[in-house]
Amino acid sequence: MRSLTRIVPLIAAAAFLAAVNPAPVMRPGLAQVTCNDGPAAGLWILPTAPGGIGLVHGRLIDSATSQTTHRIRLLLTDVPSPCLSCIQGEVSGFLYPGSGSAPAYEVRGEYGGSFFSGAGKCQLRIFRVGGGPAVGFLEGRFDDLPGDGMPGTFDGHWQICQ
Numbered sequence: 824m825r826s827l828t829r830i831v832p833l834i835a836a837a838a839f840l841a842a843v844n845p846a847p848v849m850r851p852g853l854a855q856v857t858c859n860d861g862p863a864a865g866l867w868i869l870p871t872a873p874g875g876i877g878l879v880h881g882r883l884i885d886s887a888t889s890q891t892t893h894r895i896r897l898l899l900t901d902v903p904s905p906c907l908s909c910i911q912g913e914v915s916g917f918l919y920p921g922s923g924s925a926p927a928y929e930v931r932g933e934y935g936g937s938f939f940s941g942a943g944k945c946q947l948r949i950f951r952v953g954g955g956p957a958v959g960f961l962e963g964r965f966d967d968l969p970g971d972g973m974p975g976t977f978d979g980h981w982q983i984c985q
Contacts, residue, residue, distance in 0.1 A: 959983035
């Protein structure tokens with residue numbers, strides 16, 4: 824009986840601690856998601872004609888390491904608009920890893936801005952090559968004065984979760 828009086832309080836204390844600090848629940852089949860993010864920068868070359876094609880070349884930089892994680896290669900396709908002072912279009916292309924030639928991710932989205940200044944914003948989604956849901960985003964601003972014959976610039980922020 825004497826040993827039982829020592830064990831009962833220990834069991835009660837263990838039960839209390841388990842209720843206050845439950846062990847994490849492990850769910851089979853769910854992988855841990857990790858995200859990387861950072862700044863993006865590069866050249867932005869707007870299409871020069873209605874329905875024309877422009878280019879974006881740049882890089883994604885990992886905020887944790889300050890190293891380039893992917894090279895950006897995108898096409899800009901002008902979409903004519905009834906707004907004569909606006910520029911808008913679709914963006915499509917790929918992100919390439921720094922050490923390889925095959926694309927790592929597909930990028931799709933849109934851009935829009937002012938025809939007179941060549942400044943605007945882009946909103947892009949990042950997908951695994953081959954399809955599936957979006958795994959990230961790239962959002963930013965561009966500035967490419969129309970008709971000056973010089974490439975413009977873009978800067979933004981990205982995030983990819985795997």
